[in-house]
Amino acid sequence: MSMITVAGRHTGSPSIHGSMAPIIFMLVLLIICIAAAAGNTSEESFLDEVKAVDRKFDNRSVPLDHYVAEDTVLAKENYQGGPFRVLARKKRIERYKCSSCHGDKPITVNEGKELTHADIELEHGRSDAGLTCIDCHHPEKRDYLEDKKGRKIDFDHSYQLCGQCHFRQKRDWLGGAHGKRVTNWAGDRVVFNCTTCHNPHSPRFEKRFPATYSVPIE
Amino acid sequence: MCSDRPKSNDLARLPLFEQAGSRRSFIKSLSIAAAAGSAALTTGCIPSVEAAGSEEFKLRWQEFFKKNYRLMTQEEKDATVRRLERLAKMSDDLDIQMTSHPPLAGVLYGYAFNITRCEGFMECVTACVEENNLDRKTNTQYIRIFEMEPGQLDPSTGDGQYYHEVPVENKFYMGTQCFHCEKAPCTKACPTKATWKEPDGIVVVDYDWCIGCRYCQAACPYYGRRFNWGKPEVPQEEVTRRQHYLGNRIRPKGKMEKCTFCIQRTRRGRLPACVEACPTGARVFGNLLDPDSEIRYVLKHKKVFRMKEELGTQPKFWYFID
Ligand code: SF4
Numbered sequence: 095m096s097m098i099t100v101a102g103r104h105t106g107s108p109s110i111h112g113s114m115a116p117i118i119f120m121l122v123l124l125i126i127c128i129a130a131a132a133g134n135t136s137e138e139s140f141l142d143e144v145k146a147v148d149r150k151f152d153n154r155s156v157p158l159d160h161y162v163a164e165d166t167v168l169a170k171e172n173y174q175g176g177p178f179r180v181l182a183r184k185k186r187i188e189r190y191k192c193s194s195c196h197g198d199k200p201i202t203v204n205e206g207k208e209l210t211h212a213d214i215e216l217e218h219g220r221s222d223a224g225l226t227c228i229d230c231h232h233p234e235k236r237d238y239l240e241d242k243k244g245r246k247i248d249f250d251h252s253y254q255l256c257g258q259c260h261f262r263q264k265r266d267w268l269g270g271a272h273g274k275r276v277t278n279w280a281g282d283r284v285v286f287n288c289t290t291c292h293n294p295h296s297p298r299f300e301k302r303f304p305a306t307y308s309v310p311i312e
Numbered sequence: 313m314c315s316d317r318p319k320s321n322d323l324a325r326l327p328l329f330e331q332a333g334s335r336r337s338f339i340k341s342l343s344i345a346a347a348a349g350s351a352a353l354t355t356g357c358i359p360s361v362e363a364a365g366s367e368e369f370k371l372r373w374q375e376f377f378k379k380n381y382r383l384m385t386q387e388e389k390d391a392t393v394r395r396l397e398r399l400a401k402m403s404d405d406l407d408i409q410m411t412s413h414p415p416l417a418g419v420l421y422g423y424a425f426n427i428t429r430c431e432g433f434m435e436c437v438t439a440c441v442e443e444n445n446l447d448r449k450t451n452t453q454y455i456r457i458f459e460m461e462p463g464q465l466d467p468s469t470g471d472g473q474y475y476h477e478v479p480v481e482n483k484f485y486m487g488t489q490c491f492h493c494e495k496a497p498c499t500k501a502c503p504t505k506a507t508w509k510e511p512d513g514i515v516v517v518d519y520d521w522c523i524g525c526r527y528c529q530a531a532c533p534y535y536g537r538r539f540n541w542g543k544p545e546v547p548q549e550e551v552t553r554r555q556h557y558l559g560n561r562i563r564p565k566g567k568m569e570k571c572t573f574c575i576q577r578t579r580r581g582r583l584p585a586c587v588e589a590c591p592t593g594a595r596v597f598g599n600l601l602d603p604d605s606e607i608r609y610v611l612k613h614k615k616v617f618r619m620k621e622e623l624g625t626q627p628k629f630w631y632f633i634d
Pocket residue numbers: 489490491492493496497498499515531532533534535536537570625
């Protein structure tokens with residue numbers, strides 16, 4: 095493309111005279127074409143250049159103004175950069191430990207609906223075959239969850255449980271395309287737990303009005 | 313990648329910056345009294361006659377004759393930051409903490425937006441408005457969220473003014489803001505070199521060198537820039553006090569503003585306000601030069617695209633689908 099336009103512009107020029115003119119002209123043309131080609135490759139390769147960087151970056155070298163204030167636990171798996179932390183859950187579950195009611199001793203039920211968890215609306219799983227409590231909760235050891243292989247799972251590490259069905263989300267969560275980091279992009283990696291954002295009993299986000307609205311630009 | 317990075321000796325060769333010293337010394341040598349009476353001093357950027365002789369006058373006078381940010385030494389940057397802090401205290405009774413933190417070595421910021429996840433809640437927009445001290449009177453917003461029909465990928469076909477319960481079935485949501493182009497056309501358009509790309513990839517504006525001509529806005533293919541017709545009005549208790557010279561400091565009247573990837577936060581390791589506020593995790597931010605970063609994971613493992621890629625502007629803002 096660029097060759098045609100340049101040639102068109104220059105052949106019409108009356109200022110080139112003498113027998114050397116065509117040779118000089120061809121040389122100039124050649125240089126322009128090479129320069130143009132070089133320019134194009136550098137444009138296309140920005141992403142490749144970025145992807146080619148594989149030197150480790152020390153995230154701890156970045157000076158931080160803010161630290162994560164919430165309780166965190168060391169995740170039981172690694173992401174591509176090594177170990178990381180997740181927001182803890184147990185302290186945020188109102189009536190944890192569950193075994194304080196679910197035990198041998200008799201309990202008087204005053205707030206019946208609440209204490210029997212009748213207030214929980216379960217909207218999780220396929221519409222024709224929704225999940226039940228013990229699909230996720232441990233049937234005996236009430237302070238834990240239980241996965242399909244019968245392993246006890248800590249509430250702080252619920253990602254281990256969610257990931258058995260939502261394995262694609264889990265993979266992206268580990269990598270960083272699902273979920274989010276807390277507060278900082280640098281420093282030690284701390285991410286939200288699955289249940290920090292999703293209500294496990296009804297994981298879809300509820301519909302609501304947007305936080306604001308926009309006016310047309312100018 | 314970094315070829316169009318500004319070099320200070322390049323700058324010094326530009327006619328604009330030549331003779332800067334002599335121009336300054338010439339004007340400085342004029343008597344203050346004579347200058348205070350001149351018509352130029354009624355324009356607003358320069359103090360009024362009543363203020364002559366006061367501390368405020370002195371500060372504004374020094375502010376008026378300071379250099380372009382890129383030509384300042386660190387001492388000069390510190391000095392202007394202190395002046396601006398003092399002026400904010402004097403004229404608006406605001407205790408602000410302004411910084412001029414330089415770019416971090418080995419960092420190039422990148423952003424990704426998950427169009428499968430965004431549900432149109434617009435919490436990013438309000439967080440941005442608060443963080444960056446955007447004008448509440450005209451409802452200025454750096455971020456736009458568009459409600460899109462399936463199959464469409466150009467926000468101009470979407471609805472940018474929706475206000476109903478979201479998400480709506482069979483629609484998806486797409487956010488835009490300044491994309492911090494590697495080959496940013498806006499910076500080339502500026503006649504006063506008031507806007508440029510920093511070494512960490514953030515495209516910034518020196519509000520005190522911007523003359524408000526809006527050439528850059530016309531050159532931006534993404535509607536990334538916002539011109540202010542007045543000094544941003546922010547209720548005093550809502551002003552974000554941690555500020556950066558090139559970021560969320562309260563801009564003077566008649567300047568070009570835009571998203572700065574929250575430079576006041578990101579240069580201290582913090583996420584931009586929009587990323588932190590997003591309730592769905594649709595916004596991913598990080599260091600492109602860190603092979604282990606979340607943004608690099610997205611670029612490697614997801615289907616990504618950028619807006620108007622054919623223009624060759626190389627935005628550092630990618631859309632992706634799950
Ligand atoms: S999106 Fe627009 S304002 Fe932002 S860098 Fe690109 S051209 Fe400039």
